[in-house]
Every structure is written in C-alpha cells, then in structure tokens.
Amino acid sequence: MQAGIYFVFLVLPTAYIFDRLFQEEEDVLLEPFDYERLKTDLKNSLYGQHIASEVVLKAVSGFMTDKRPSKPLVLSFHGGTGVGKNHVSNIIARNIYKKGENMKHVHVFMSEHHFPHKEQVETYKTQLKQWIRGNVSSFPRSMFVFDEMDKMNPGLIDVIKHYLGYYPQLDGVSFRKAIFIFLSNAGGNVINKVVLGSRRDGEEREQLQMNSRDMETNIFKDVFGDRNSGFWHSTLIDAHLIDHFIPFLPLEYRHVHQCVLAEMAALNITANDGLADRVARDMPYFPPEEKIFSVKGCKSVKQKLLHTERD
Numbered sequence: 001m002q003a004g005i006y007f008v009f010l011v012l013p014t015a016y017i018f019d020r021l022f023q024e025e026e027d028v029l030l031e032p033f034d035y036e037r038l039k040t041d042l043k044n045s046l047y048g049q050h051i052a053s054e055v056v057l058k059a060v061s062g063f064m065t066d067k068r069p070s071k072p073l074v075l076s077f078h079g080g081t082g083v084g085k086n087h088v089s090n091i092i093a094r095n096i097y098k099k100g101e102n103m104k105h106v107h108v109f110m111s112e113h114h115f116p117h118k119e120q121v122e123t124y125k126t127q128l129k130q131w132i133r134g135n136v137s138s139f140p141r142s143m144f145v146f147d148e149m150d151k152m153n154p155g156l157i158d159v160i161k162h163y164l165g166y167y168p169q170l171d172g173v174s175f176r177k178a179i180f181i182f183l184s185n186a187g188g189n190v191i192n193k194v195v196l197g198s199r200r201d202g203e204e205r206e207q208l209q210m211n212s213r214d215m216e217t218n219i220f221k222d223v224f225g226d227r228n229s230g231f232w233h234s235t236l237i238d239a240h241l242i243d244h245f246i247p248f249l250p251l252e253y254r255h256v257h258q259c260v261l262a263e264m265a266a267l268n269i270t271a272n273d274g275l276a277d278r279v280a281r282d283m284p285y286f287p288p289e290e291k292i293f294s295v296k297g298c299k300s301v302k303q304k305l306l307h308t309e310r311d
C-alpha cells in the first residue's frame with residue numbers, strides 16, 4: 001500500500017515534472033515541426049532521389065509529430081559515394097533544430113576517423129555508451145549519425161543496438177525521442193545495377209520504387225553477405241530495429257548540373273548554364289560504354305567549379 005502511495009505521490013509527479021522540463025527545453029531548441037517546409041526543402045535541394053525524399057518525409061514527419069514515440073527513429077541510408085546521404089542528414093537536422101542548435105545536438109561519428117584502432121574497441125565502447133547516454137539524458141531529441149557504418153566494428157554496433165529498441169527507459173533514460181541515422185555504401189552496387197537495368201529497359205527513373213526489381217531484398221542480401229561489413233555480424237536487421245532502409249540512386253549528368261548551379265548560388269557566383277555544363281561534363285561517368293551515372297555523384301563539384309575557368 002505504502003509503495004503504491006509513494007509511486008502515485010512521488011514518482012508520477014517527478015516523471016511529469018521532468019517531462020514538462022524536457023518539453024520546455026525542446027520548445028526553445030527545436031523548430032516547430034513543419035511538414036510543408038521539409039517537403040519544400042527536400043524538393044528544392046535534393047536532386048534525383050525521389051525514393052529517399054518520399055520515405056524521409058514520411059518517416060521524419062510521422063516521428064516528429066508523435067508526442068510519445070514507441071522507439072527512436074532509425075534510418076539506414078545506402079548508396080554510392082556523393083549521392084546525398086550526408087546531405088539528407090543535414091536537411092533533416094536543419095528542419096528539426098533551430099539555427100545553430102544542430103551543432104550541439106547532432107553527433108556525427110565516422111568509423112575510421114573516430115574508432116581507428118581495433119585493439120582499442122573496449123575503450124571506444126565505453127566512450128560511445130557514455131556519449132549517447134549522456135547526450136540523450138540531457139536532451140532527448142538528440143540525433144546521431146554514423147557514417148561508414150559498413151566499416152563499423154561489430155562491438156560498437158552492439159553498443160548502438162542497445163539504444164534502438166522499444167524500451168521505455170534504459171538506466172533511467174528514455175531513448176525513444178532520439179534519431180539514429182546510419183550511412184553506408186553497402187548495397188550501393190545493387191542499387192546501381194537496378195537503376196542501370198531499368199534505364200536500359202527504357203523505364204522512367206521516377207517509376208522506380210523500393211520494391212522494384214527486388215531492390216530491397218537485394219540490398220539486404222548485399223548487406224548481409226558482405227563479410228567486411230559490421231552489419232553482417234550484428235542483429236540490427238534481424239531484430240527489426242531499423243525502421244527504414246533507404247536507397248540513394250546514382251546521379252546522372254542532369255543532377256550533377258543542378259548540383260553545380262546550387263554550388264554557384266552558395267558561392268554567390270552568378271548562375272551560368274554554360275559553366276555548369278562544362279563542370280558537370282568534366283566529371284567521370286559510368287558504365288564505360290554509356291557513361292550515364294556520375295562516379296562520384298556530386299562530390300567534389302565545388303572544387304571542380306572553383307578550378308574551371310569562367311567565360
């Protein structure tokens with residue numbers, strides 16, 4: 001009986017007060033979530049990624065408007081280099097946090113940069129646990145981006161996995177409002193093959209969907225089958241902890257051209273179609289016979305632009 005009274009009079013109000021405090025802090029640090037704003041941002045600044053655009057919009061808006069999500073949002077981005085995986089993480093962040101706040105609440109880890117030495121994995125595990133727990137306990141809407149996930153040590157994947165489930169709390173902290181985004185090149189070859197096949201068959205790029213030509217199944221197979229990939233060792237996929245696998249398609253000349261124009265605007269260079277054309281054409285394309293897709297996506301467009309002579 002006394003325990004019951006204690007729960008009702010002490011624990012419930014304390015939980016309520018903490019909830020209120022976090023809510024007030026969130027109100028100060030977060031943009032009020034705006035579906036239309038995210039939609040427009042994706043439409044205007046992400047090129048050639050209709051599947052990613054659709055899934056991200058749905059997933060992020062569903063999650064951000066859910067006052068009591070049952071688990072953290074977990075997205076896994078797959079695709080070749082320079083096709084927009086980091087770029088979309090930034091778009092999500094700028095639509096969630098107020099200007100400048102994403103610097104504090106978005107935590108980016110790159111496997112080879114942050115966890116370079118295999119023999120120090122135990123230390124990394126402890127540090128990663130402390131980092132994730134510490135940040136989420138002080139700000140539940142924290143975002144964690146793990147780049148080069150395919151190179152992540154399985155021990156570290158196990159640490160991350162711990163926080164992705166449906167638990168109301170772990171050691172007194174709820175992780176349900178956090179966002180985890182995994183970026184990797186795993187599955188990139190499969191995606192490229194699917195897009196190339198569909199293009200050779202004369203299909204519209206925009207007709208491609210996640211389940212077209214068994215894309216989703218083949219991404220899974222590729223991710224599972226890669227012995228070097230940390231995913232292979234882990235149970236992230238088995239345990240259904242990832243909410244969405246999102247394919248990023250290889251970019252074509254027209255997308256690279258758009259990237260160059262966007263870069264010109266960012267650098268305050270007057271829009272110049274001829275220059276954008278020359279920069280985009282100067283990028284390498286594959287496959288060797290048809291030269292359809294940019295080998296590096298839109299990566300290094302800025303450097304190319306700065307080194308191309310203007311008219």
Ligand SMILES: Nc1ncnc2c1ncn2[C@@H]1O[C@H](COP(=O)(O)OP(=O)(O)OP(=O)(O)O)[C@@H](O)[C@H]1O
Pocket residue numbers: 045046047048049079080081082083084085086087088183184185251259297298299300
């Ligand atoms: N689809 C895209 N739409 C618009 N801009 C893009 C797109 N893809 C890439 N970019 C531009 O190119 C830059 C590099 O892309 P980004 O870092 O997002 O590639 P990535 O897919 O994460 O590559 P990697 O796997 O090599 O890390 C971005 O900062 C952005 O300016």
